[in-house]
Amino acid sequence: MRRRFFVEQFSGDTATIEGDTAHHLGRVLRAQPGQLYELSDGQQVRLGRIEKVARDRVDFTLLEQISAHQPAIEVTLLLSIVKFDAFEWAIEKATELGVGTIIPLAAARSEKALLAAAGKRAERWKKLLAEASQQSRRVGVPALQRVSQPTQAFSAHATGAVKILLSEQPDAPSLRQVLHSEPAFQKTAVAIGPEGGWTDAELSAARTYNFREASLGELILRTETAVAAALAAINYALGE
Numbered sequence: 001m002r003r004r005f006f007v008e009q010f011s012g013d014t015a016t017i018e019g020d021t022a023h024h025l026g027r028v029l030r031a032q033p034g035q036l037y038e039l040s041d042g043q044q045v046r047l048g049r050i051e052k053v054a055r056d057r058v059d060f061t062l063l064e065q066i067s068a069h070q071p072a073i074e075v076t077l078l079l080s081i082v083k084f085d086a087f088e089w090a091i092e093k094a095t096e097l098g099v100g101t102i103i104p105l106a107a108a109r110s111e112k113a114l115l116a117a118a119g120k121r122a123e124r125w126k127k128l129l130a131e132a133s134q135q136s137r138r139v140g141v142p143a144l145q146r147v148s149q150p151t152q153a154f155s156a157h158a159t160g161a162v163k164i165l166l167s168e169q170p171d172a173p174s175l176r177q178v179l180h181s182e183p184a185f186q187k188t189a190v191a192i193g194p195e196g197g198w199t200d201a202e203l204s205a206a207r208t209y210n211f212r213e214a215s216l217g218e219l220i221l222r223t224e225t226a227v228a229a230a231l232a233a234i235n236y237a238l239g240e
Contacts, residue, residue, distance in 0.1 A: 109196035
């Protein structure tokens with residue numbers, strides 16, 4: 001199976017990869033003129049033949065278009081910031097599971113030191129998303145938005161999507177029940193709290209903007225485990 005890489009744009013029947021990715025192609029993968037790779041501009045995928053390999057640039061001629069899977073549902077993940085190794089594992093797996101947008105949340109119970117450092121991690125996170133997208137053979141890379149307060153993020157999804165907030169409340173219905181109670185839908189927003197859980201104020205704000213609480217069962221899951229479990233369940237329920 002050919003490797004897939006992303007480019008900023010297709011220019012007619014040519015494309016160029018520069019920077020770190022070009023260095024990886026040339027120095028690590030030992031790419032040579034004539035070799036074929038799959039290239040995506042975020043909208044379509046085409047077969048690309050290498051024409052020239054330079055130090056930090058690889059030039060391609062574009063050949064035929066390749067059939068590529070596009071998710072049937074648009075998923076936005078509102079993910080509370082937790083310890084960075086767990087957070088980064090979670091966004092990597094979310095990418096592999098087809099999430100379209102990721103919004104890091106400055107939840108009340110997120111560690112303050114992590115929130116202070118989060119802004120400096122954005123470029124690293126974008127690189128992780130691109131690498132996970134290439135590995136999982138996606139057409140595009142998920143959009144990574146700025147760190148937001150939960151209420152701000154909840155209000156941005158007030159209309160047009162099925163809104164789910166994972167909850168540890170004992171009376172919360174199961175995620176399966178929530179998904180089965182909804183008619184066919186094409187957009188969903190899934191909010192997942194930090195290790196300490198949501199505060200009462202955050203739960204109230206989510207309800208104000210019509211987020212439905214849902215449970216993943218009686219066991220208490222780590223945030224990164226909840227991400228993988230919830231998204232896998234949604235994909236399964238919707239036939240993805």
